[in-house]
Amino acid sequence: MVALSQALLNGLVLGLIYVAIAVGLTIVFGTLRLVNFAHGAFYAIGAYVGLVIAQTWGLPAGFIAAPIAVAIFAILLDRFLLRPFYAKDATSQLLVTFGIALIVEETLRLIFGSTTQQYPVPAALATSFSLGAFTYPAYRLLFAAGVIVMLVLVWLFIERTDYGLIVRAGVRDRTMVQLLGGNIRQASTVVFALGAAIAGLVGAAASPIYSIAPGTGFAFLVPSFVVVVVGGLGSFWGAVLGGLLIGELQSLTTLVFPPAANVIIYLCMALVLLLRPQGLLGESEVIRQ
Amino acid sequence: MKRFALLTLLGLVVFPFVFHAINGYAGLATQILIVSIASIGFNLLLGYSGLLSYGHAMFYGGGGYVAAIMLIRLMPDQPNLWLAVIGATLAATVLALLVGALAVRLYGIYFALLTLAFAQMVYFVVEQAKDWTSGDDGLQSFPVALLPLGPYNVNLATPLPSVPLGPFGNLGDIKLWYVFAALVLFGVLLLVRALTRSQFGEVLTAIRENEERSSLVGFNAPAYRLAAFAISGALTGLSGALRALYDGTVAVDSLGIDRSGSFVVYTIVGGVQTLFGPVIGTGIIMYLESVLSAHISYWRLVEGVIFVAVIVILPAGIIGTFTKQAAQRAQERRALLARSLQPLSK
Numbered sequence: 001m002v003a004l005s006q007a008l009l010n011g012l013v014l015g016l017i018y019v020a021i022a023v024g025l026t027i028v029f030g031t032l033r034l035v036n037f038a039h040g041a042f043y044a045i046g047a048y049v050g051l052v053i054a055q056t057w058g059l060p061a062g063f064i065a066a067p068i069a070v071a072i073f074a075i076l077l078d079r080f081l082l083r084p085f086y087a088k089d090a091t092s093q094l095l096v097t098f099g100i101a102l103i104v105e106e107t108l109r110l111i112f113g114s115t116t117q118q119y120p121v122p123a124a125l126a127t128s129f130s131l132g133a134f135t136y137p138a139y140r141l142l143f144a145a146g147v148i149v150m151l152v153l154v155w156l157f158i159e160r161t162d163y164g165l166i167v168r169a170g171v172r173d174r175t176m177v178q179l180l181g182g183n184i185r186q187a188s189t190v191v192f193a194l195g196a197a198i199a200g201l202v203g204a205a206a207s208p209i210y211s212i213a214p215g216t217g218f219a220f221l222v223p224s225f226v227v228v229v230v231g232g233l234g235s236f237w238g239a240v241l242g243g244l245l246i247g248e249l250q251s252l253t254t255l256v257f258p259p260a261a262n263v264i265i266y267l268c269m270a271l272v273l274l275l276r277p278q279g280l281l282g283e284s285e286v287i288r289q
Numbered sequence: 290m291k292r293f294a295l296l297t298l299l300g301l302v303v304f305p306f307v308f309h310a311i312n313g314y315a316g317l318a319t320q321i322l323i324v325s326i327a328s329i330g331f332n333l334l335l336g337y338s339g340l341l342s343y344g345h346a347m348f349y350g351g352g353g354y355v356a357a358i359m360l361i362r363l364m365p366d367q368p369n370l371w372l373a374v375i376g377a378t379l380a381a382t383v384l385a386l387l388v389g390a391l392a393v394r395l396y397g398i399y400f401a402l403l404t405l406a407f408a409q410m411v412y413f414v415v416e417q418a419k420d421w422t423s424g425d426d427g428l429q430s431f432p433v434a435l436l437p438l439g440p441y442n443v444n445l446a447t448p449l450p451s452v453p454l455g456p457f458g459n460l461g462d463i464k465l466w467y468v469f470a471a472l473v474l475f476g477v478l479l480l481v482r483a484l485t486r487s488q489f490g491e492v493l494t495a496i497r498e499n500e501e502r503s504s505l506v507g508f509n510a511p512a513y514r515l516a517a518f519a520i521s522g523a524l525t526g527l528s529g530a531l532r533a534l535y536d537g538t539v540a541v542d543s544l545g546i547d548r549s550g551s552f553v554v555y556t557i558v559g560g561v562q563t564l565f566g567p568v569i570g571t572g573i574i575m576y577l578e579s580v581l582s583a584h585i586s587y588w589r590l591v592e593g594v595i596f597v598a599v600i601v602i603l604p605a606g607i608i609g610t611f612t613k614q615a616a617q618r619a620q621e622r623r624a625l626l627a628r629s630l631q632p633l634s635k
Contacts, residue, residue, distance in 0.1 A: 035397070035398045081597075081601070084601075089397065090396075090397030090398045090401075091335075091339065091341045091397060091401075092600070092604075094341060094343075094397075094398065094401055095341070095553065095557060095600055096597060096600050096601070098550065098553065099593055099596040099597035099600060100593075100597060102550075102589070102592070102593035102596065102597075103590060103593035103594060103597060105589075105593075106587060106589045106590035106592075106593055107590060109587070109589075109590075110586070110587045110590060218546070222405070222409070222546070225402055225405075226402075226406070229399070229402055233398070259413075259417040262409070262413040263409075263410050263413045263414065266405075266406035266407070266409045266410045267406075267410065269402065269403075269406045270391070270403060270406045270407065270410075273395060273399060273402070273403050273406075274391055274403075277395060277399060
């Protein structure tokens, strides 16, 4: 029972990381129709920037610096490299963003080395909450709460602001939004930077929980793509549902039958792709491209 | 056809010697030829049916493991290279037919992710099936496969007779493996050239350009794509089997995402939709990797920069750009000729 509860909580924490990365992927896809293989790189850059800043100025400074640095990087990418690719087919986009991911990973390796690093949990938070029969690290609970708050803010941004309106309309019918005069160009830059900043912030915040290495970005990206596909590309709630589902599935399989933990999520994605290719909560029109 | 065959053979004969002169070595030349076969297979799928697979490592590593396991389990006393290679290629074909039957109805990102998912499943299953695959350690020291040719059992590790060739090395540096790999690659090039020039290749291209129209004309688009996927998987499996037998080892990396990504890089850098692009791309990247990684630790960064630069600046790849320019120049010459032949009436 204790083991099960702990596995469920671990699944929640892992799932929330996936949700946060997947939400960025999905809103970027919604506005730009960009399939971004470099999104994991944002997570890794955030984690390393957070680590470096936190070592000198403390963890809160790291949490502020990471999303800002990543957002600036994303804006530069958008402006100088990716723009010509927005109108191209998904295959070209996958290729160029895959290349960017490769470059970022190797640059991080060059600067920080290949060894895995971990930022220690701050002393004030290095305790455990007592949850009835067992205890759970306080930092993890706080992390989960923080990600949920952030997701609520993102949801409010999408539902309540003009940019959000363009994002939602863009998922439905991109051409129509442009015809009606919606400034997709500006909105897309904002959304791209926002998605990147979320990934960067989560990267920094998760580094006391999961260790980081240059390849971590890609290691989190692949399951996040699974999440987006399972939930439905372009759907906010799809990303939330898919992320929690995949996180729990992975965590519970680790508890029951560890060797299958890495296979199960791909099996899950394959099943969804074959039975309901638009994803659990996705719109059916985005499949063919 | 004759000219093509002669020039290709000439290139394959000259390659290891020229390669020696630029600091390459014969073993690397052999590996390049072997891995090129996989890139050719990958390009057949990406270039002619427009499908980007991020899971081709499942065929490459799968071929390697099947060949190694066949040698260890089925013929430890009489290791037969033909049987191991053919068995591995057939296994890769069957795997490709199974995965392809599900995947060819999807497009773009969905196709890429489904192939990635299957490759990851194969990776983790192989890693966990420790009794057969030794898990993370991989398989080493399996029986050296001999190549039965008539009455002889040829060991491909036999070097050619020693003949010093100055700056071009020594004929004796080259093992029979190189000759064998070159002949297989030559056969694969002939096959793929014939395929892409046949009606099959034309229909495939037509489906890529406009599936709806091709289907309305009566072509079964998924069946064509499945055929392309199966041939692509078979070639990649063949390559993986040869590489495992040549190296004498096969490890789980050969099934990983990085491996799948490497075929993408090789093919794009060399030139997608060209016959020799994948070979040239594989050669350039593997050569640079071997030469540069000895001097600089951030070789993979250079690889990434080359890859992105090619995509942004030369989307047709190195070979593709040359042939495009050659075609353009030929057209300009023709136009010039036509103009100069016009009577000077004005």
